[in-house]
Amino acid sequence: MDQTNNPTAGNGIGNNAGSTAGTGTIGSDTGAARERLMTDLKTAIGDAEQWLRSAASSSAEGAEEAKTHFKETLRNAKSNLLTLEDSALAKGKLAAQCADTYVHDNPWRSVVIGAVVGLLAGVIISRD
Numbered sequence: 001m002d003q004t005n006n007p008t009a010g011n012g013i014g015n016n017a018g019s020t021a022g023t024g025t026i027g028s029d030t031g032a033a034r035e036r037l038m039t040d041l042k043t044a045i046g047d048a049e050q051w052l053r054s055a056a057s058s059s060a061e062g063a064e065e066a067k068t069h070f071k072e073t074l075r076n077a078k079s080n081l082l083t084l085e086d087s088a089l090a091k092g093k094l095a096a097q098c099a100d101t102y103v104h105d106n107p108w109r110s111v112v113i114g115a116v117v118g119l120l121a122g123v124i125i126s127r128d
Contacts, residue, residue, distance in 0.1 A: 051067055
C-alpha cells in the first residue's frame with residue numbers, strides 16, 4: 001500500500017513526485033540548461049565567424065587560437081545539450097509516474113476522462 005502512495009519508490013528519482021517542489025526544481029533546471037545551451041550556441045557562432053575572419057586574413061596563430069576556443073565552446077554546448085536532454089527525460093518520466101499513480105488511484109475517473117478525450121477527438125476529426 002505504501003508503494004501506491006509513493007510512485008517513485010525504488011526508482012531513485014526522488015520521493016517528492018507528487019509535490020510541486022519536485023517538479024519546480026526540474027523545470028528550473030531545464031530552463032537554466034536551455035539558457036546555458038543558447039548562450040553557448042551563440043558563442044560558438046560568434047567564434048566560428050571570428051575563425052573564418054582569421055582564416056581569411058591568413059594569420060595562422062590567430063586561426064589556431066580561434067579554432068581551439070571554438071572547439072571548447074562546442075564541447076560546452078554539447079554538454080549543456082546533454083544536460084537539457086537528461087532533464088527533459090527525467091521530467092517526462094516523472095509525469096508518466098504521476099499519471100500512472102493517478103490512474104491506479106482513480107480507475108473510473110480515468111476511464112471517463114479517456115472516453116471524453118476520445119469523444120472530443122472524434123468530433124474534431126469528423127468536422128474536417
